[in-house]
Amino acid sequence: MFKDTPVVREQIKKCVRCGKCRSVCPIFQVYQTENYSPSGQVFLVQMLRDGELEVSEKVAAKASDCLMCESCSSTCPSGIPVPELVAAARAYIGEQRPSAGKDLIFGKLWTNPRLLRKAVAAAGLADSLGFRNIARALGMTSILPGDLPQAEKILGKIPRASARTRIKTVSPAKGTRKTRVAYFLGCGTDLLQPKVALATVEVLNHLGCEVVVSPNLKCCGVPHLANGQKKIAEELVQHNVNILHKLGVDAVISDCASCTSTLKGHLYKDWLKVKVFDLSVFIVEVLGIPSEIRALPHPLTVTYHDPCHLVKAQKIKDQPRQLLKSIPGVELKEMAGADTCCGGSGTFGLTHYEVSMKILEAKINNIRQTEAQAVATCCPSCITQLSYGLRESGLNYPVLHPIQLLHQGLYKR
Amino acid sequence: MDRTLLIQELEKKLGQEKVISDKVDLMYYSYDSSFHARLNRFMPDVVVTPRSTEEVSEVMKLAYTHNIPVTPRGAGTGETCGSVAIQGGIVMDLSPWDTIEEVDVANMQVFVRPGVIHAKLNQRLAENGMFFPPDPGSSLMCTIGGMVANNASGLRAVKYGCTEQYILGLEVVLPNGEIIITGGMQSRAVKSVSGLNLTKLFVGSEGILGVITQIRLRVWPKPKGRGIVMAVYPSLDDAPASVLEVYKAGILPSGIEILDQSAIQAVNMYRAEINLPNAEAILLFEVDGNPASVEWEGLKIKEIASQRATQVEWATDPKRMADLWEGRSVVATAAARVRPDGSRVFAGEDISVPLSKVAETLREIRALGKKHHIKVVNYGHIGDGNVHTAPVIDPEQPQEVEAAQRLVDDIHRLAVRLGGTTTGEHGVGAVRAMYAELEHGAAVKIMRSIKQTLDPKGIMNPGKVFGPEEE
Ligand SMILES: Cc1cc2nc3c(=O)[nH]c(=O)nc-3n(C[C@H](O)[C@H](O)[C@H](O)COP(=O)(O)OP(=O)(O)OC[C@H]3O[C@@H](n4cnc5c(N)ncnc54)[C@H](O)[C@@H]3O)c2cc1C
Ligand code: SF4
Numbered sequence A: 001m002f003k004d005t006p007v008v009r010e011q012i013k014k015c016v017r018c019g020k021c022r023s024v025c026p027i028f029q030v031y032q033t034e035n036y037s038p039s040g041q042v043f044l045v046q047m048l049r050d051g052e053l054e055v056s057e058k059v060a061a062k063a064s065d066c067l068m069c070e071s072c073s074s075t076c077p078s079g080i081p082v083p084e085l086v087a088a089a090r091a092y093i094g095e096q097r098p099s100a101g102k103d104l105i106f107g108k109l110w111t112n113p114r115l116l117r118k119a120v121a122a123a124g125l126a127d128s129l130g131f132r133n134i135a136r137a138l139g140m141t142s143i144l145p146g147d148l149p150q151a152e153k154i155l156g157k158i159p160r161a162s163a164r165t166r167i168k169t170v171s172p173a174k175g176t177r178k179t180r181v182a183y184f185l186g187c188g189t190d191l192l193q194p195k196v197a198l199a200t201v202e203v204l205n206h207l208g209c210e211v212v213v214s215p216n217l218k219c220c221g222v223p224h225l226a227n228g229q230k231k232i233a234e235e236l237v238q239h240n241v242n243i244l245h246k247l248g249v250d251a252v253i254s255d256c257a258s259c260t261s262t263l264k265g266h267l268y269k270d271w272l273k274v275k276v277f278d279l280s281v282f283i284v285e286v287l288g289i290p291s292e293i294r295a296l297p298h299p300l301t302v303t304y305h306d307p308c309h310l311v312k313a314q315k316i317k318d319q320p321r322q323l324l325k326s327i328p329g330v331e332l333k334e335m336a337g338a339d340t341c342c343g344g345s346g347t348f349g350l351t352h353y354e355v356s357m358k359i360l361e362a363k364i365n366n367i368r369q370t371e372a373q374a375v376a377t378c379c380p381s382c383i384t385q386l387s388y389g390l391r392e393s394g395l396n397y398p399v400l401h402p403i404q405l406l407h408q409g410l411y412k413r
Numbered sequence B: 001m002d003r004t005l006l007i008q009e010l011e012k013k014l015g016q017e018k019v020i021s022d023k024v025d026l027m028y029y030s031y032d033s034s035f036h037a038r039l040n041r042f043m044p045d046v047v048v049t050p051r052s053t054e055e056v057s058e059v060m061k062l063a064y065t066h067n068i069p070v071t072p073r074g075a076g077t078g079e080t081c082g083s084v085a086i087q088g089g090i091v092m093d094l095s096p097w098d099t100i101e102e103v104d105v106a107n108m109q110v111f112v113r114p115g116v117i118h119a120k121l122n123q124r125l126a127e128n129g130m131f132f133p134p135d136p137g138s139s140l141m142c143t144i145g146g147m148v149a150n151n152a153s154g155l156r157a158v159k160y161g162c163t164e165q166y167i168l169g170l171e172v173v174l175p176n177g178e179i180i181i182t183g184g185m186q187s188r189a190v191k192s193v194s195g196l197n198l199t200k201l202f203v204g205s206e207g208i209l210g211v212i213t214q215i216r217l218r219v220w221p222k223p224k225g226r227g228i229v230m231a232v233y234p235s236l237d238d239a240p241a242s243v244l245e246v247y248k249a250g251i252l253p254s255g256i257e258i259l260d261q262s263a264i265q266a267v268n269m270y271r272a273e274i275n276l277p278n279a280e281a282i283l284l285f286e287v288d289g290n291p292a293s294v295e296w297e298g299l300k301i302k303e304i305a306s307q308r309a310t311q312v313e314w315a316t317d318p319k320r321m322a323d324l325w326e327g328r329s330v331v332a333t334a335a336a337r338v339r340p341d342g343s344r345v346f347a348g349e350d351i352s353v354p355l356s357k358v359a360e361t362l363r364e365i366r367a368l369g370k371k372h373h374i375k376v377v378n379y380g381h382i383g384d385g386n387v388h389t390a391p392v393i394d395p396e397q398p399q400e401v402e403a404a405q406r407l408v409d410d411i412h413r414l415a416v417r418l419g420g421t422t423t424g425e426h427g428v429g430a431v432r433a434m435y436a437e438l439e440h441g442a443a444v445k446i447m448r449s450i451k452q453t454l455d456p457k458g459i460m461n462p463g464k465v466f467g468p469e470e471e
């Protein structure tokens, strides 16, 4: 039950409404009023819990005004996990009004073809990708109605090869095997950034890892949690944990900030017994940065964007930068506000296109000022969002995962 | 006036995007950070977010004509229910109106709109080597408008005083919509004794006399040097004694902050790296100025504090200083951490007592906590006798709430009895209005008549600062 969820029972009362979270919330920065603030989200959950507010379309829309970026929770002096509370509320709303998630997606978005086209472009989803794949990429398959006639019509349905179809279940280590790891291939990387996945596997192999990519693993569950489908998220957790435990691996690695933060977070905490690593941390701290990296053919000035789910949720900030700096030819140039959100965050760009773009605009300005030639970041959702923003602003920088640059340093001549 | 009609009129004047009227959206304006707002639901009828003096004036004229209460609001970080519409009506959220109109470097002043965030102003001023010295713990979130209305101060008041010392002039929209400028209409002078001092009247007026729409602020050159002495005391009584000894040595630190044992624990639970030693009390002395004098003063304070403290650290490393200062700034909220199933509440949180009574006050507050079976965390600006008490309770347990209310009343009365005041910087709002007569006696009558002159219909932030006149 929602009301008895530990986080709802114990955390709401700890909010003293000091407003410190307002100073970091990307959504608040756009609207600047309390009805778009993290403190407001906590209050909304409280009102729902205490029955002072009933679930309605408006309430569902308010609960949806959150990127789950953890900027607030990582700064809150009381330590309140706001996104977890929002997720609990969304689950409750989903139970009370099973159509709430769909209403939001179909009511607010799919009924507005102009917005839809733009949002889909922003999400990096070519019309040709096919709606089912888009839904899969966003982890929404389960919350969408069966045949999707409306959406399919708008989007067409030609599928495209994903990373999974190009990677073997077990890729052997080059030379002596140091360790056997599971590569948690997230939906975003798989469908939207398959090149990142290929680079990840090859580099891990190069560094002595036998890499297992189980074809049976499913989405980590965070999109479902974010969209109020808690039960499905919990089923996914059990499914994935079972598989991961059977793989006989020393560690679980992912190049996706959202996946690792989910795998390390409250959903999996009590279940998953294998250690989870962000890819850059695993390379820098466990495997060691290889000494044989060659210089890039041309020097490249790179600026690094901290994904919220890495820097705020996991406090990982230095290792991706160390990785970048280890590649001869890469000059790292910091942007102002490197750790502010880009506004992407899974389905958010689809359901809240306009605010997502305002958040992105500020980010792009900061990138522009560095005069860098490329942007690096460790999250497929951020890569997609930033690429879109740069394209829209007429800037031609590539947005890469650091692993792609390392891969170049190891393999390209 | 009918609510629907009011909303229509406001939308006509301001445009739909500046009027919030959905019942769910209004709910977010039913609170500030006060305990009182946690226990009640004060729903406004409508919220407006004007972005020009004319818009504010239009709203005031409408409200004045139809007798509708108007409550100005900044970031809502106040602890007194000040920015909450306890009698309904219009909440005027000025926080989105956050333009820094002009930084007049040559004349050492800035013109800002009310919604500018304190920390952002100081960031901007730093580019010109200047700063606005008052330093509230809420710097990252509170607005300059809110600071002026509450005459806020904070961690550096001991040397730099309160907001009022820096206000050269204000633009104010009166309850009837009329616009005035205090401190000289064209003036950019940094001192003036011309006319009755209306600027001072509006500073600290808590939104009951008019809406502040522009602030002309005196700023200072930013000192080049800074350092912090952390002194650790085995006994709470020794801390205030050390403070007096530092003053006697002819040193005026820019801040002197105290954390008691529970506050220390809260800071360490917030961020373990800050790593404060466990003790009965810790004092943080901040010194600023030119680097040579900072060094001299820092070491001198270290020497003096060592007579009573068991451990003294002189920090000039920027990272360490930032950690220590952050620890102190967040303790107001982080206090909640000392009890896993509880929270701190903002009530009875701001008494200020004579310097000579600080030790006695801290002892008495501890005894009161015991009497009411409530854990109290104490911290505050000990350099000016301003003690922040955080009762940590389970706010969802009615008995604890009642006990806290009794404790808070005792604390307020204690302050007055010891020759202090119920509020050193947070203000009166709705939560301390009942002590007006106890503190000010006949002077309250004069306050009421000033209010009556400026706001004859009583529509500006009603129910705050002093209660209604007794029959
Ligand atoms: C964690 C924390 C730490 C704090 N630390 C300090 C501290 O160290 N020192 C200190 O002094 N205070 C402190 N405070 C209290 C509070 O932050 C200050 O009083 C602050 O000045 C309030 O600003 P605000 O923008 O939030 O105003 P609000 O809370 O929104 O409003 C405060 C009052 O001002 C009125 N008001 C606001 N704007 C206007 C305007 N433009 N015109 C007319 N009236 C207006 C409102 O009606 C209300 O009465 C702290 C609060 C918190 C939560
Ligand atoms: S969530 Fe945390 S930071 Fe935000 S208002 Fe509540 S206590 Fe303050």
Ligand code: SF4
Pocket: A024, A025, A026, A027, A028, A037, A038, A041, A065, A066, A067, A068, A069, A070, A071, A072, A073, A082, A083
């Ligand atoms: S998680 Fe991000 S978007 Fe959501 S309330 Fe917190 S800061 Fe705002």
